[in-house]
Amino acid sequence: MSNKYVLVLTVFIIWMLFLDSNSWLIHRELNQEIKEIEANKSYYQQEIEKDKQILLELEDSIEIERFARETYFMKRPNEEIYIIEYEDSLKTDSDE
Numbered sequence: 001m002s003n004k005y006v007l008v009l010t011v012f013i014i015w016m017l018f019l020d021s022n023s024w025l026i027h028r029e030l031n032q033e034i035k036e037i038e039a040n041k042s043y044y045q046q047e048i049e050k051d052k053q054i055l056l057e058l059e060d061s062i063e064i065e066r067f068a069r070e071t072y073f074m075k076r077p078n079e080e081i082y083i084i085e086y087e088d089s090l091k092t093d094s095d096e
Helices: 004-019 024-057 061-072
Strands: none
Touching: 004 024, 024 061
16 A cells, blocks of 8 residues: 555545445435336336327227226216226225
């Protein structure tokens, strides 16, 4: 360690890896964040494709009626709707 070049090089490497504003640690965190954002992007692109498919199906009036009945429990005049819930689909206190 008596060599001044080795000492300067060591200080420089420590500075660049840990202390600088563009350090290796910050780059690693940013790369992890980029991976998470790309995963979110692919998820949302898949959801957009699903929604586009649903919109294509809803161009038919029969499909619009089916969608409204299933999703929003809409009904025709003078018609009764019964919603059947199964035990495994009900929320309990232990689920929350």
